[in-house]
Amino acid sequence: MNEALKVSITKGFKNTLLGFVRIRKNLDVTHFSDIETEAFIEEILLSTPLEDIETKGKNHYFRCVEKNAILTVNAHRLTIITAKTINNSLRTKKVT
Numbered sequence: 001m002n003e004a005l006k007v008s009i010t011k012g013f014k015n016t017l018l019g020f021v022r023i024r025k026n027l028d029v030t031h032f033s034d035i036e037t038e039a040f041i042e043e044i045l046l047s048t049p050l051e052d053i054e055t056k057g058k059n060h061y062f063r064c065v066e067k068n069a070i071l072t073v074n075a076h077r078l079t080i081i082t083a084k085t086i087n088n089s090l091r092t093k094k095v096t
Contacts, residue, residue: 001053001060009060010045013078023083027069041080044069 020037024030029040048064055075062071065086072082
């Protein structure tokens with residue numbers, strides 16, 4: 001991942017209305033409008049350091065500690081597939 005690709009993803013990502021509802025719920029920003037949610041996603045994408053962006057197969061994973069969020073973005077369609085908080089995702093992992 002490089003800075004130009006990160007900016008391109010930030011400018012080009014998209015989602016459905018139902019997707020925004022799911023993202024707001026998962027990131028605990030249910031009081032946000034669609035426009036505020038879109039701006040928040042842009043903040044997350046731009047705030048994520050390059051070393052915290054991982055590309056695996058057809059997805060990019062943005063792990064933004066500053067915003068307590070992990071976003072999964074489809075590399076081809078630039079849709080936000082999943083959004084979750086870092087704290088909640090750590091709780092759901094099994095400890096062995």
